[in-house]
Amino acid sequence: MSVEKKRVPFRWVAVGIAVVALLLAGVVSYYASAHPDGLEYVAGKTGFLDSASEHGAADGPLADYDTSGVDNERLSGGLAGVIGTVVVLVVAGGLALLVRRRSTGSSDEA
Numbered sequence: 342m343s344v345e346k347k348r349v350p351f352r353w354v355a356v357g358i359a360v361v362a363l364l365l366a367g368v369v370s371y372y373a374s375a376h377p378d379g380l381e382y383v384a385g386k387t388g389f390l391d392s393a394s395e396h397g398a399a400d401g402p403l404a405d406y407d408t409s410g411v412d413n414e415r416l417s418g419g420l421a422g423v424i425g426t427v428v429v430l431v432v433a434g435g436l437a438l439l440v441r442r443r444s445t446g447s448s449d450e451a
Contacts, residue, residue, distance in 0.1 A: 359430055366422030370406075371415050
């Protein structure tokens, strides 16, 4: 009795990963902790948080996990998460395609 395994096309796996990532970024991110990250927390506890200066992207469109120009807090944070996720997926996908094409091309020459 042999069990035949059905292969799932990579495209469906990639779409599934993208959908899950976008749901996590857009919906679940709203329920993330509102407390500062570890470095900011330690800086506040040790007393040198007041000496910190703003970074160069502090007035950027996605600063502080919010989308500038969107007044609804939930929508603003979710939109920032979705935009960030899309950017990361596009960059990672582009790099993966670039590396795959290069490795395929170099093996043909050998």
